[in-house]
Amino acid sequence: MSRIFVTGLGAVSPAGWGVAALREALRKGAPLPVQPVERPGWEKPLRARLVPAPAARPDFLAHPRLRRSSPITHYAAAAAVEATAGFGADDRLGLVLCVQAGCVRYSCRFLDETIKDPATASPLLFPETVYAAPASHVAALLENISLACTLVGDSGSFLDGISLAVQWLEEDRVDACLVIGAEETNWILADALRHLDRDAIITSGAGALCLSRDAEKPWAVELAAITDPHTYSARWTRTRAAGAMRAQLGGAAGELLCDGLQDCRRSDAPELLAWRDWPGERVSPKRVFGEGLMASAAWQCVAACDAVANGGVAAANVSLVGSNQQAIGARFVRAGSGHSHLSTDRAAGVLRS
Numbered sequence: 592m593s594r595i596f597v598t599g600l601g602a603v604s605p606a607g608w609g610v611a612a613l614r615e616a617l618r619k620g621a622p623l624p625v626q627p628v629e630r631p632g633w634e635k636p637l638r639a640r641l642v643p644a645p646a647a648r649p650d651f652l653a654h655p656r657l658r659r660s661s662p663i664t665h666y667a668a669a670a671a672v673e674a675t676a677g678f679g680a681d682d683r684l685g686l687v688l689c690v691q692a693g694c695v696r697y698s699c700r701f702l703d704e705t706i707k708d709p710a711t712a713s714p715l716l717f718p719e720t721v722y723a724a725p726a727s728h729v730a731a732l733l734e735n736i737s738l739a740c741t742l743v744g745d746s747g748s749f750l751d752g753i754s755l756a757v758q759w760l761e762e763d764r765v766d767a768c769l770v771i772g773a774e775e776t777n778w779i780l781a782d783a784l785r786h787l788d789r790d791a792i793i794t795s796g797a798g799a800l801c802l803s804r805d806a807e808k809p810w811a812v813e814l815a816a817i818t819d820p821h822t823y824s825a826r827w828t829r830t831r832a833a834g835a836m837r838a839q840l841g842g843a844a845g846e847l848l849c850d851g852l853q854d855c856r857r858s859d860a861p862e863l864l865a866w867r868d869w870p871g872e873r874v875s876p877k878r879v880f881g882e883g884l885m886a887s888a889a890w891q892c893v894a895a896c897d898a899v900a901n902g903g904v905a906a907a908n909v910s911l912v913g914s915n916q917q918a919i920g921a922r923f924v925r926a927g928s929g930h931s932h933l934s935t936d937r938a939a940g941v942l943r944s
Contacts, residue, residue, distance in 0.1 A: 595757050596926060597812040597896045598767065599801035601673030603666040604890060605640040605794050605880050608649075609673060613798075613890060614897055616879050623879060625792055630778045637781035640794040640881040642666065656731040659715065661696045663775035664725040666797035666886070671729050671769055674799040678767055685759045685768035686739040687752040688726035691884040691914075693743070694719055695777040725773060738765055745913030746772075746851070749888035750817050750921050756802045757814070766803065772889030773797035784882060787914075790855040794881030798889025800896065812896045815906070815922040816840070822917045832918035833865035833910075840908055840920035844870040847898050847907040849891040853877035862912045872904070895923050 602609060605623045606616035616623065627636035642662070651657065651668050667688060678684065697719035704712040718724060723741045730736035738759060742748050749772045756768035776795040784793045802814065818839040821832035842848065850866060852859045852875040866873075876890045877883070883890065888911050895907035909921045 593761055593804045595760060595802055595804060595814040597800050597814060597923065598803040598805065599674035599677055599799075600893050600896055601670030601675075601799035602797065602890060602893050603642060603669045604796040604798075604883075604886075605642055607643060608645045608669055610893060610897060613893065614901070617874055617876060617894055620879065623881075628776070628778050628781050630782060637778055637785065638792050639776050639781050640792055641776060642794075642796050645669075651732055654732050656728045659719065660724070660728050661694055661719055661775060662795065663690070663694055663696075663773050663797075664728045666775070666795065667725045667771050667773040667799075668729050668732055670771055670773070670797040670799035670889075671733060674769060674801040675733065675767075678801070680735055682735060683737040683764075683766045684733060684735050685756060685765035686726060686730055686733075686736045687742060687755050687768065687770045688729065688740075689742045689744070689749045689752040689770070689772045689885050689889070690722055690725070690774065691743070691745055691748070692774055692780055693722045694724055694775070695780055696775055699777060699779055729771070745916040746885055746888035747820065747911045747913035747917040747919040749885060749892065750909075750911060750919045751820065753800065753802065753814070753892075753921065754817055760802060760804055767805070768802045769799060770802065771797055771799045772885040774884045774886045788855045788858045791853060791858065792881040794883045794886070796880070796883055796886045796890070798886060798893040800889075800892055811926040812899045813924050813926040815924045818920045820917040820919045823915065828861075829912060829918065830861040830864060833861040833912045836912070836918040836920045837865040837910065840910070840922060842869065842871065842906075842908045842922075845905065846871045847895065847902070847904045848873040848910065849895040849898075849907060850875050850910045851877055851887065851891065851912055853882060858914070861918070862910060865912070866910060874898070892921065892923075895921075899923050899925050
């Protein structure tokens with residue numbers, strides 16, 4: 592197969608707007624402050640780590656398509672613009688936007704209006720409730736998107752999105768492909784997460800990787816492998832799936848592990864067990880930012896690629912143990928380092944020697 596390179600990164604997180612802010616927060620390693628989120632009818636607020644307002648209003652927010660769009664679209668657009676800074680208008684870009692909860696703010700608002708009075712519920716809100724809305728807006732903003740898709744799933748689906756991008760690149764359907772994971776915060780998500788794991792803190796934002804076959808682009812990071820998707824079932828638990836993913840991904844001392852741990856005993860247990868013998872350095876973005884669902888998966892990949900490009904590590908491994916679908920992993924290496932002895936199957940992202 593063609594060699595696939597990461598040629599751009601983008602991020603919006605509770606640390607701020609941009610990869611530099613994410614990198615600095617991970618370097619410090621301290622959990623970011625928690626803000627209250629009001630729940631209707633409750634005196635005690637819920638907890639979340641919120642994305643701060645940008646230091647200056649981004650120019651892209653003046654685009655007509657983004658005037659009524661929700662925060663998830665703003666985050667995805669900012670990450671997309673940052674990740675594609677090295678590409679021109681003549682490049683054929685693909686777009687894979689991955690979400691788990693999606694456009695919850697407009698969905699709640701539309702449902703609230705419908706319940707109060709169906710006759711006056713605004714039809715202008717409905718287009719912003721669908722999962723594909725952010726991808727549509729980002730495509731309109733970038734203008735040179737020739738192929739677009741929205742994937743809905745748990746956090747492991749972000750690597751499914753990368754596998755799809757690899758397929759499009761190998762089929763020469765695009766010159767480069769942007770893969771984005773994005774989410775937004777709402778009280779209903781904070782409440783739902785509280786029922787699943789009381790120690791988890793909801794957050795939001797976006798992360799983006801731009802993939803290309805062009806090794807001459809600025810970033811010297813190569814996608815070495817994506818494991819099989821180890822899906823859950825009654826006979827194949829999260830613990831067994833996480834162990835199978837870890838065994839397939841491998842890794843060695845001197846490499847970096849970007850895991851999904853967040854100091855939540857219940858949800859962390861399968862991944863803790865799978866990587867209990869990891870000999871190298873590790874970073875846990877969720878411990879700093881919180882549970883960002885698909886955005887967290889994207890941050891793990893952004894952190895891995897940034898560490899390879901700027902942090903002096905030769906290889907970084909990403910471990911994604913999703914909430915209800917699959918455990919899947921990826922490996923990124925420094926281009927030309929000799930570590931790129933594995934490749935991705937274009938259809939399923941399967942490890943091959």
